[in-house]
Amino acid sequence: MPELPEVETVVRGLQALLPNQTIIAVRLGKTDFIDNPADIEEILPSARIAGVRRHGKFIVLQLEKSTVHAAGAHSPTSAALARFHFIIHLGMTGQLIVLPAATPSVLHTHAWISLSNEKELRFIDPRRFGRMLILPETESDSVLGPLGTDPLEISIPEFQERLREKRARIKAVLLDQRVFRGMGNIYTDESLWRARIHPARLASSLKPREVLDLHRAMRRILLEAIRLGGSSISDYVNAEGLPGEFQIRHCVYQREGKKCSRCGARIRRMIVAGRSSYFCPRCQRAPRQRHR
Ligand SMILES: [Zn+2]
Known part of the structure; x- marks a missing residue:
């Protein structure tokens, strides 16, 4: 089961590959390990990946998405930036890998996230004890908040x-x-x-x-x-x-x-x-x- 060093290694790899990529599309397979698959399908496309970090054994993709509010009678058209945390736990057997989009999929691939550089972020998990969810940045503490101190940071x-x-x-x-x-x-x-x-x-x-x-x-x-x-x-x-x-x-x-x-x-x-x-x-x- 991936622990802190394995998740940190994955995160460092993703930090080199994902920031500033825009998500073009998402396709999900089995979704029984996903808290809110419909939200993922709705929010991910056109979101920009601003950063990747580790929180305990969770991987957090920091996403930004511009939302345009149409002009109303009293307000001009305005663009705002919505921020989300796309949170992934590898569970027992999860893998999060960036591959060229044309790479054939292996068995047990459950998410294909295509990126602006023609690569794909894929989630593979034979046992599906992993977890995946997306939350507005301001709400991610509901999942990440109860976790204790990072053993690499504790005094x-x-x-x-x-x-x-x-x-x-x-x-x-x-x-x-x-x-x-x-x-x-x-x-x-x-x-x-x-x-x-x-x-x-x-x-x-x-x-x-x-x-x-x-x-x-x-x-x-x-x-x-x-x-x-x-x-x-x-x-x-x-x-x-x-x-x-x-x-x-x-x-x-x-x-x-x-x-x-x-x-x-x-x-x-x-x-x-x-x-x-x-x-x-x-x-x-x-x-x-x-x-x-
Ligand atoms: Zn001994």
Whole structure:
């Protein structure tokens, strides 16, 4: 599933390809993952793409569209600029790729957005756990607002405070999009391993030193993963359809039974926060059992 580094990689690719393009037409296939397909079909054509940014695991295309108000009895003809956010979540298997318009479509393509440079932005998603919607810019906070802080932007004091107030397992807290937007299973397990913290520890039980180590580990791993174009585990590819390379650097994720590269113990898997969690039983000590 694409997480922060994969989505950031897609966004950087789109930033090089989309700004200042005008959308000529849009065609939708299956729409069960789209909040408002009729609005997308109505608003996208003739909109200009002003920018692309990431918000957690969401991709936001900033659109501008001029709306002309006809002259009335008391007002001259006026042109106004309406701004929209076209919001896309890749879900488990979504891909957002820019291709020459003549490229044959692959199976599971659900959106074709043709651009003024004769290229096409296509959304491909075999499992359709992704999401797509368009909102006036002023309303996009209804979707993006509840998300927590970006782990690449969070300060150490804020990070300490977020963890101190949580009586939940550290793994669950890192995955909670309302606390930190953009973390997922891969980078949570890798960060906890690097910081030598067991995924089942309570967030509020971490010592100040461990909190600092985790903050640093998380940043380093996310930045390194972005540098390598993300991790291609299943269907993930960048905006040009190419896979990432960070998966070869994984130290614990999906490495059950393999040796820990730090101490040689066998990597284990357990369910924490309802998710498969990979960890080294020697480097990452389990929380102490309470004596009652
Ligand atoms: Zn180890």
